[in-house]
Amino acid sequence: MTSSAARTALDLTADLPVPALEDFYRDLHRHPELSLREHRTAAALAGRLREAGYDTTEGVGGTGVVGVLRNGDGPTVLLRADMDALPVTEETGLPYSSETDGVMHACGHDLHVTWLAGAARALAAGRDTWSGTLVLVGQPAEETGGGAARMVADGLHERFPAADVLLAQHVVPGPAGLYPHSPGLIMSASTDLDIVVHGRGGHGSRPETTVDPVVTAAYIVTRLQTVVSREIAARESAVLTVGRIEAGTRHNIIPSEARIALNLRTQSPDVRERMIAAVRRVAAGECAAAGCPAEPTVTVGDDFPVTFNDAGTDRRIASVHGEVFGTGTVFDPGPAMASEDFPRLAAGRIPYSYWFVTGTPADVWNAAPGGDDLMTRLESVPSNHSPHFAPDLSTVAPGVRTLVSGALASLSAED
Template identity: 85%
Template sequence: MEPPSADGRFRLSPAYPDPVTSPAARTALDITADLPVPDLEDFYRDLHRHPELSLREHRTAAAFAERLRKAGYATADGVGGTGVVGVLRNGDGPTVLLRADMDALPVTEETGLSYASQTPGVMHACGHDLHVTWMTGAADALAAGRDTWSGTLVLVGQPAEETGEGAARMLADGLYERFPRPDVLLAQHAAPGPAGLYAHSPGLIMSASTDIDIVVHGRGGHGSRPEATVDPVVTAAYLVTRLQTVVSREVAARESAVLTVGRIEAGTRHNIIPSEAHLALNLRTQSVEVRERMIAAIRRIAAGECLAAGCPREPDITVGSSFPMTVNDPDTDRRVAAVHGEVFGAGTILDPGPAMGSEDFPRLAEGGLPYSYWFVTSTPADVWNAAPGGGDIMERLAAVPSNHSPHFAPDLSTVAPGVRTLVSGALASLSPA
């Protein structure tokens, strides 16, 4: 998951009142008044020290499951591989699903934190350790305060968000056959920005992502006799350059899209012209139509460049893994944002516009289930204040460590607020007792 980006500016949303008038906001503040913050911070540090890659989240899942059981949830693990599900039935009312992702990234940490990763080459560089911590605190608070609400809670610790596999694997393992099917789903994500803001968009909030692999076939030979070969490296270089015109010349200015060539591989020795070159592409799109147009352009350009180069065969083009668009149900998101505005103050709620980052959370909403997904800004105050840009929030956002950075280190001051966002969001959908 990448951080939220705006179309040039953040838009504060003053429509959400400061006075705490709704039962959900009052109850959330009451049952989170005495959160065990030091314990939660220690839990977070432990998770951060021991990051685990996608579908290997065994230690993380066990720690989360143990916490759910102690809080009184009927808990199952191993769902979809390493997923965890906790269920708390508390009388009649809606079923609300809260989701936290658990996996880390193949990134070498460079934060210098005293609790930095102890696993070489692996880091919680996206904040999923913080997500699990928030969920743990919310699970405890909602269980302890069960006399204030009625309904059913389904808490999901999801594996493999980074690879886009986790949600689908849990569904395939019978998530909604083995556990209650939710009426509404809620999730949140740590993001860069001055700690203390809560970003909601009542509609499209994150983009679709599509991976594409291209193999250019040439005719290999000796580097001293290029005339006897068809060099796939040169063709791949032309292809990389020409692909940059897909967004700039084939996507309308009113549309948002990104095309990245993330990897190019070819050859084994300095003096050998290889027979193949491999390119790995990633697309970010905000409509099905733009996605299909870009894929068609990629196919056409790749075929054309290979034809122009005299390649012995057409390129192999494979459309690989993908993430769906994340589109909040407007009514659900406005309801949750309104409660957040009461709990934290109207000036803390903002609309960042749709991000180019992607999520697999929407797959859990199969069949059109309504959901709300929001961001919790988490950059430490000293880091934010030292960033260049003055009052230009976008320039500062570009300067502070973002998700997937080896320097990404959320502020621990967000532990308690992140618990309250989940608790108040859940209470906005559960029935008051």
Template identity: 80%
Template sequence: MTSAAARTALDLTADLPVPALEDLYRDLHRHPELSLREHRTAAALAGRLRAAGYETAEGVGGTGVAALLRNGEGPTVLLRADMDALPVTEETGLPYASERDGVMHACGHDLHVTWLTGAAEALAAGRDTWSGTLLVVGQPAEETGEGAALMVGDGLYERFPRPDVLLGQHAAPGPVGLYAHSPGLIMSASTDIDIVVHGRGGHGSRPESTVDPVVTAAYLVTRLQTVVSREIAAREPAVLTVGRIEAGTRHNIIPAEARVELNIRTQSDEVRDRMIAAIRRIAAGECASAGCPREPDVTVGNTFPVTVNDPETDHRVAAVHGRVFGAGTILDPGPAMGSEDFAQLAEHEGGRLPYSYWFVTSTPADVWDAAPGTDLMEKFAAVPGNHSPHFAPDLSTVVPGVRTLVSGALAYLVH
């Protein structure tokens, strides 16, 4: 079955309209849209899917797209791409760089939509080679962790058939031509936490009459660095990042409050709960030590679940990818500390649906070769990664990224 799926995938992608797909990618890259504002992107995807013969719905979960292609008896396979961009100012210098100030496709979702479009069109054109049902999903708001849950909550699986398997992928730094699969945990959970430190404001010349929340926030940020290093066992992967501090309006005014925004990454609920408890304790302690007039507000915000591949599903997809791309192209890097909301598409009242999620490396050859280091991991750490203002996937990944989705789907649709 793996061999037949691989051969069929290569046949269906042998004559892809590469210039048109590259034009689509460049257009999407020039016009990035933030989470739940992906109107132009969604319209472009929906238009291509309709033209390919899919029953297409827009506005699912806000700005999501869902499209169905029924093609006889067989399983239902869901292919997903996320569509949103980030509030990042682009510094790539590309001729097709973002035309929107302060917004950039710094995570590769424009490439994901291009891959999904090419795969959906190729599978529709070659429907005489497979049987079953395709459910193609353009998902909004992955970056904020909202989109998958919004689509499911908006009746995705009531309006469309429940999939038997879900497939998704992500552009990642690394030399072009590698496909990273992990049969099990592949991405971590992520939790945003907001802390408001309440002080007593006043004139900068009379600090003795105030309780300075800026100084308290500074101590808090420093103390938070001990949560992972001193409270979490070394065998437990965990990350705590303070991403934003905001306080004050002028040089000589001591403000009444300071805001600290942070993010934690964990690979188990136990470690997550322990870290949140430690953050609450440390925040309360630092504020009490400073004599703050009230306890801090600690709010747990957006949360991404862990992404755990179904081993049998991932082995099956990795096997067909190995057939398509050849020996040495499939690697298992182990779980990453990055996070995704893809797993929320697999939540169903009948139980969790099986899925495979993998990475497609996309660093241009000249950038990779110029990066310092002698081995894969040293260079990996040195090249621009996701969320960097310099992140610029190589256009040569357009065809491989289409083939990964096509071959993954055909692993189930070729009988």
């Protein structure tokens, strides 16, 4: 038996202006903006919210947008879409490719904004079917991990109706038409670390008069590869990635310092702290062995929390998604090593559900090697942050339906 939320969601999204939404998406894709510079994107979303009848505020937490639609007594449901792009040069070859050099919507946030705009219109048009309050959020700076916290610090839960539940979604690789949910841990924590190795510079012809920080940095990078393999239990999930190493200015100059940038992915606070301690220990040990004139500087930088769905909330949303999209479209993929700052909107107290929407075009998926082996195919198709990442336009309408049905499952139904 189909629930009223599923039936109503299908009714409210039956006549979506899909061509117009696709044009909106193409426009956002052509004009990507980096974190906290999402002025054009924010204005475009704010315009859509106002047209749909939402009381709309811009400039929240920097470039954030908040739209409020009060519709009688009932729960307050917050729907969130992130807006920022990445410093990636697009290589998709799409006719609507980025027109901004070196910047691309390589993570699908343009699609997220499109989904939110479509859901805003559908829910406002169908307000006679539900009661409560909608708070729609266009969040800046997800990619840097600070946007959600900025909005909370700027009074998101005080200046606007306090949410009873938060809902969000993210496009990911996979054959278009799947809606993965995990009623618990769904994404990992991320922590950036920066190491500065202090050496003693000099002429390349006289290395004996120097302490070469490049060689020491190389030893540190190599030694760090054992942190996960030899210090973290096999039952734990963790990743350590060295993303950048920088030193020197000329071929024949031994520099006075080298810099290493690395990232940790963890799923428990204990593992995170053990890995940070191991990085500090390895860096200090290698610098001592090399005779560096000073201990290395190790700085903890940007971080993202784990994304841990409220089980009851997520099961309710997953259930209505299964009704809307059919048997087999909703499944539990287990936790991913990717990270999100969305949980910071919850302020440690508001239940939330965060899910995925697969969006690989059918021709790309069908051409990927691997046959029936899903994981092999996933490794072969463009993923988030790839210069080739290009979600299928066929996901525009379904992504609106997921938000609309999730919201309706959380609001009060009208008789």
